[in-house]
Amino acid sequence: MEVPLLDVILAYLEATEASAPSQYWDEMTEFLILMSLLVEVKSRLLLPEAFPELETELTPEEARDELLRRLFEYGKFRSAALHLRDAAEAAAAALLRAPAAQPRRRLPALEDITGTGDVMELHDCLVRLIASKRAPDTGHITQIKVELRRQISIVRRVLARKGRFSFNNIFGGEEPLVQALSLFALLELVSRGEVRVSQPRPFGDIVVTARVPRETA
Numbered sequence: 164m165e166v167p168l169l170d171v172i173l174a175y176l177e178a179t180e181a182s183a184p185s186q187y188w189d190e191m192t193e194f195l196i197l198m199s200l201l202v203e204v205k206s207r208l209l210l211p212e213a214f215p216e217l218e219t220e221l222t223p224e225e226a227r228d229e230l231l232r233r234l235f236e237y238g239k240f241r242s243a244a245l246h247l248r249d250a251a252e253a254a255a256a257a258l259l260r261a262p263a264a265q266p267r268r269r270l271p272a273l274e275d276i277t278g279t280g281d282v283m284e285l286h287d288c289l290v291r292l293i294a295s296k297r298a299p300d301t302g303h304i305t306q307i308k309v310e311l312r313r314q315i316s317i318v319r320r321v322l323a324r325k326g327r328f329s330f331n332n333i334f335g336g337e338e339p340l341v342q343a344l345s346l347f348a349l350l351e352l353v354s355r356g357e358v359r360v361s362q363p364r365p366f367g368d369i370v371v372t373a374r375v376p377r378e379t380a
Contacts (some may be wrong), residue, residue: 168198168201168202171198196234197234200233200234204229204230227311228311228312231344231347232340235339309341311344311351314344315348315351318349318371319352321333326372327372328370330369330370330371331368331369333345349371
């Protein structure tokens with residue numbers, strides 16, 4: 164609510180004037196995505212009646228969680244696009260061999276099949292054929308739903324039980340989105356003074372320790 168987006172955009176434009184913006188399309192795309200998300204979040208907070216599909220107005224915490232979720236979704240698609248581009252460049256010099264000629268399936272003559280079935284049998288065959296070409300049912304597949312507040316609660320529960328834990332041992336087997344939000348949860352708790360973190364090696368495991376509150380006289 165307090166972020167002046169116009170000042171952010173002007174500062175970004177001033178920072179890119181000295182460089183060649185055409186060489187940094189990825190960074191410019193990320194900036195436009197981020198600004199569009201922030202504009203949408205601010206619009207929903209400032210003009211709740213303009214979005215009747217929302218049952219309740221977004222709280223600042225929910226708006227932040229939604230922004231993080233969309234950024235991570237964008238990051239996954241961007242990583243997939245980079246992977247496909249690298250694969251295409253690696254296979255650019257490859258030559259494809261034409262497939263071997265397949266013998267064509269000859270249909271029986273019309274006089275050979277005339278009178279061999281009735282209309283309902285043909286109807287049943289067509290129904291089975293159409294059913295076999297339907298898109299698979301994906302209703303049983305659910306998306307991963309994770310919130311920053313939930314990860315903060317998990318970290319607090321683990322610390323209350325152990326007092327100290329390894330990030331890889333607790334969250335190493337989770338999905339990348341869950342690991343990322345767990346890391347944001349640690350940063351939030353560090354800013355509140357509830358935990359201490361240490362990382363002996365760059366990109367290594369993170370050791371989280373509960374901070375003992377100081378006793379006041």
